[in-house]
Amino acid sequence: MQTIVYVPLDERPCNYRYPQYLASMTDLTLRVPDIGMLGRKKTSADTDAVRDWLLDASKDADALIVSVDMLVHGGIVPSRLHHRSEAECLDRLAVLKTLKERNPKLRTYAFNLITRVPAYSSSEEEPDYYADYGNELYTYGWLKDKAEQETLDAEEAAKLEAVTAKIPADVLDDFLTRRKTNAFVNAETMKLTRDGVIDFLIIPLDDNSKYGFSPLEQRKLSLLAEELDVNDRVMIYPGADEIGCTLFARAFCEAKGYVPKAFVRYSSVHGPFVVPKYEDRSLGESIKYQLTAAGAVSHDNSCGTDFVLMTNSPPVGQKEMAECSTPYGERNRAYFSETNTKEFVQAIRHYIREGHMVALADVAVSNGSDHPFMKLVARAGILHDIAAYAAWNTSGNTLGTVISHAIVESYYRGRGDVSAERLNRSRAYYYFRLIEDWGYQAIVRKDVIHNELPKLGASYYELDHVRSEVYAVIRRKLEQFFEQYVQEGCPGRVRIEDVHLPWSRMFEVGFETVLETE
Structure with a gap:
């Protein structure tokens, strides 16, 4: 049994818990730091404690998945706020060399973001200015x-x-100085990759676009990767909070000697060519990056594949792409003419009946499920036959999440593993995704914001004074969602526990799912 040490990007469930859910479906051990040392939002993690924990946890480990943003800056948001010098950053990076010297067999999978530049004016996750x-x-x-x-x-x-x-x-000087320092850290991680300290490196583009600081830095880093001759070990593509899952899948594949084959099918013929909102390249290219980073290979057809990645794709991209909160009638007209969800649902049913394992990437809209489409899936009676699902935040977040689950699940299905405990954990995670991505992000969040918070004297960001009441409302509405849309045909009862809002805002939710079967 192999042991993987994991240092997450921050303490939110998407970074801290999702990889743990994946690991629980396997025979690999995942060691994680206590959540108490990881900080919270703008409050930096205790980086000294993280370093000390890492040194101890990695002594006899087989692999390490490490967020450099956490290691150096104390998390994703602190990486946008710090005033560290390049020398201080180098000092914090040095622990990776120490780990390799003490444990030469340790395979290190690292990731470090290209700092985002949101197009809107808000200091919620950025500097005050x-x-x-x-x-x-x-x-x-x-x-x-x-x-x-x-x-x-x-x-x-x-x-x-x-x-x-x-x-x-x-303001400009502060902003540019920090970006320069963060770009320096990315360059240094590439040098560590060249030197064999890091075995595989992902540099995700967090919320980017065609032009701007992020694509400019991406081009420079791409040239550096060629100069250092590390292109085979470095990947740069859109993503952020899903990378822990992606690298777990890659480490899993390497531990098992598994190269999963995936066939990708789209709901719109325009799907692979559309550039999703918050990203800089076509969906088709992003999917190839995501599959490759996770250890999988794209197959030309469905025959002989380990899973089929059914991709509910947008027919238009960028600013024309709908949010899950966009009223159905206000979507771009292409959603009604250049995508065929009825045919797509029929195709999902066909692949399932043919014996294929189906994973569903629901990326037609941003920040949640495509509710009208998911109702079609449920009414077709195939909701409980799908192996993996995701539909949260950006296209990249969704793809990395669903692909990693599909990889783990396909490995065990392909080997006839019918362990009740393993299957229960995999299905509980699948239902977790339906509840969060479809239930919370697409339905409950908007409902609570507009209809429940005002009654409690609360708002999107101001709700700590009625925290327990808000949590209770969210739980009740998630249970109602599950009963209405998912329960029919479910192999048991799903309990929703420990509902909370990690950053005391309505954007993301945390909870646990327990699947009770007879």
């Missing part, structure tokens, strides 16, 4: 990058001059 100058900083980066790649027209040139004048010099 982002509330006043966030959009201007995004626009500044977008136009500066475009000017380097192409030519700005007169209107764009005037806009660049205007936003540059609006951003205070000290």
Whole structure:
């Protein structure tokens, strides 16, 4: 039995718990630090404690999955707020060399984000000044990058001059200095990969676009990867909070000598060519990156595959792509003409009846499930025959999550493993995904925000004073969702426990699912 040590990106369930759910379905042991040392949102983790724990936990481990953002800065949000020097960052990175020296057999899978630049003005997860100058900083980066790649027209040139004048010099200096430091850390992780300290490295693009600071840094890092001759061990693609799952799947595949074959099928012929919202490349290319990073290979057809990745894809991308909260009638007209969900549901049923293991990536809309589509799936009577599902936040978040589950599940199915305990954990996680991505993100969150919080004198960010009441409302509504849309045909009863809001806001939810069968 192999042991994997895991240092997550932060303490939220998507980073801390999801990989643990995956590990519980396997015979691998996953060691994680106590959640108490991982900080909370803008409060940095105790990086010294994390380092000390890592040194102890890795002494006899076989593999390490490590977030460099956590190791160096104390988490994803602290990585956007720090004032560390390059020398301080190098000092914190040095522990990876120490680990390799003490345990030469340790395979290290690392990831470190290219710092995001949101297009909106909010300091919720950014420096305080982002509330006043966030959009201007995004626009500044977008136009500066475009000017380097192409030519700005007169209107764009005037806009660049205007936003540059609006951003205070000290704000711009602070923002650019931190980005420079974070880019330096990414370059150093590539050098550690060259030196064999890191065996495989993912540099995810967190909320990016065609132009801007992120794509500019991506190009520089891509050139550096070629210069250092590490292109075979470094991947740069859209993602963030799913990478812990992706790297667990990769470590699992390498531990088992397993190369899963996946066939990808889309709901729209435009699907593979659409560039999803918050990303910089076509969905088809992103899926290839996601499969490869997780240790799988894309197959040309469904024959002989380990699983079929059914992808409910958007017919349009970028700003035209709908959010799960977009009223159905306000979606782009292409959602009604250039995607065929009825045929797609029929195809899912066909693959299941043919004996294929089906995983469903629901990325037609952002930040939750495509509710009308999922109702079709449920009414077709195939909801409980699907092996893995995801539909949360960005396309990249969803893809990495569903692919990693599909890889683990396909391995055991392919070997005839019928362990009741393992299967129960896999199905409990599947129902967890339905409850969170479809139930909470697509339905309950909006309902509670508009219809319940005002009654409690609370709002999206201001709810700590009625925390227990909000948690109770969310749990009740999630149970109602499950009863209405999922319970029929379920092999048992699903208990929803420990409902909470990790960052005291309505965006993400945490809970546990227990599948009770006779």
